[in-house]
Amino acid sequence: MSSEELAVRTAAAEAKAHAGDFRGAASEFRTLARDHVREVGADDPRTLGVRLMLTKVLGTAKQFRKAVEVCEPLLDDLVRVHGPEHDEVLETRQLLANLRYQAGDPEGAAQELELLRSALARVLVPTHDRITKVKRDIAFLQNSR
Template identity: 60%
Template sequence: MTDQRAARGADHPDTLTSRHSLAEGLLDAGDPAGAVREFERLAEDQGRRYGVRHPETLTTRNNLARTRAHAGDFKRAITEFKALVEDYTDVAGADHLQTLDVRLNLARMLGAASEFAKAIRACEPLLRDQVRVLGPEHADTVETRQLLANLRYRTGDVEGAIEEQEQLLAALSRTLMPTHDRITKLKRDIAFLKRST
């Protein structure tokens, strides 16, 4: 990559792509701090070359936020995901798949940071939008509903968790066989929750 940078320049698209691969490689190798540093520099350079809302820059910023979370820096990850939600909404629209995905990432990070009430407030409108745009059986919708059920349980709202799990079971029952492991586990989870009320 040093040769590429010297021959083509630090801001050449091929060099930027290689730097993105380097950051991902650092993360895969167990160096999240190194990956964060590389993603930070890359996002700054892409922002200067393309603009902070260019798709390449947005992808790098998304990866930077996820890598910060992987490194345990939930506060900065949450801040970045909030900014990404605004930017993706402005650039691509509220119903774009990438916007919905970034909103899910924000909800996940809030939950991982034990900010359960905020995570629930992020999940509820997201779930409504996913059901409307993607349908109740879509993998992302299913994931959000499962996350919301878990968050409700963590805040002591067992009835709310049961309701989400039952809706999840109904959605998955339309696409999976009754004997599928996921269906069996959901039924067990619902039974457990009902016994605990």
């Protein structure tokens, strides 16, 4: 299977998601993730991107627990491939925190946000707006228990 074929199938899965066919899109993204691993490798950015799209589609479809199950190993792989402060890692960690909250796990969301805050503190000034927002979100989650 060629890279072009994978790209066309990925675009078709994205189109399904944009059209509201989340079940069809999720099914296609699952298949695409396996095909990407086989064709270009598990750590290839395209493979990681397809897995991220699957996570987002599941979240949009309000299948939060399934999205968390997909996102956790994805985040682990992104950290391993890129390091803990990479933009994609930070965005995926934020996504996982949101999914955990939506899945009814505010404690897990707060823990994820604390890891995000810690990583952001290593790359941004302490008064950066993003750090301030993450701190507020952590406080909210801790008070909601």
